[in-house]
Amino acid sequence: NAGVTQTPKFQVLKTGQSMTLQCAQDMNHNSMYWYRQDPGMGLRLIYYSASEGTTDKGEVPNGYNVSRLNKREFSLRLESAAPSQTSVYFCASSLTGDQGYTFGSGTRLTVV
Amino acid sequence: GIQVEQSPPDLILQEGANSTLRCNFSDSVNNLQWFHQNPWGQLINLFYIPSGTKQNGRLSATTVATERYSLLYISSSQTTDSGVYFCAVFANAGGTSYGKLTFGQGTILTVHP
Numbered sequence: 001n002a003g004v005t006q007t008p009k010f011q012v013l014k015t016g017q018s019m020t021l022q023c024a025q026d027m028n029h030n031s032m033y034w035y036r037q038d039p040g041m042g043l044r045l046i047y048y049s050a051s052e053g054t055t056d057k058g059e060v061p062n063g064y065n066v067s068r069l070n071k072r073e074f075s076l077r078l079e080s081a082a083p084s085q086t087s088v089y090f091c092a093s094s095l096t097g098d099q100g101y102t103f104g105s106g107t108r109l110t111v112v
Numbered sequence: 113g114i115q116v117e118q119s120p121p122d123l124i125l126q127e128g129a130n131s132t133l134r135c136n137f138s139d140s141v142n143n144l145q146w147f148h149q150n151p152w153g154q155l156i157n158l159f160y161i162p163s164g165t166k167q168n169g170r171l172s173a174t175t176v177a178t179e180r181y182s183l184l185y186i187s188s189s190q191t192t193d194s195g196v197y198f199c200a201v202f203a204n205a206g207g208t209s210y211g212k213l214t215f216g217q218g219t220i221l222t223v224h225p
Contacts, residue, residue, distance in 0.1 A: 033213070042116075042198060042215040058212060059113075088153065092213075099143050099202075101213060103155040 135199030
């Protein structure tokens, strides 16, 4: 039972490069989320998908795009990476949206 | 949106000591969860506790929803308890926080042997 799987685990980008962070869950959860974690700021929501076919902005969406490819997969894209996007990114899923969150192991992204 | 404040920001203990972590929130909530982030970065769900008290081994949590706070108790602390403890809430009112889990800034716990 893998839970929530994120790839890659580590990535270094140059300013202006693009990349996609992948997330997949095998728990048949309806809702999926992307958070970023920065020192002293907890986890902040970037985008979320309450159900397949829908996506909504969170607290810090600027510079990111998302795709809910199907019920299992929710990807996060950085079109033109900036040093301010250096962070640890977490994907999460939940069955009902208000409880039972499961987090992936995180992606440590450095933009130089 | 809803505000979530945790205290203390940092806590250093000797193994065997007890501790209490606090989470205050600014609006009524449908859900409150406590997470532990271990030193390897993995987030583990400890409690789902929108109200009342729950216990799991050496850990227990109490949420007083009417007074908008929750407490996490750690008894007989061990070095493996080290890490960051997050409180996160799911607001039940309209506004920008509705429909999303909002995290506090966390309490960094260090337990020395």
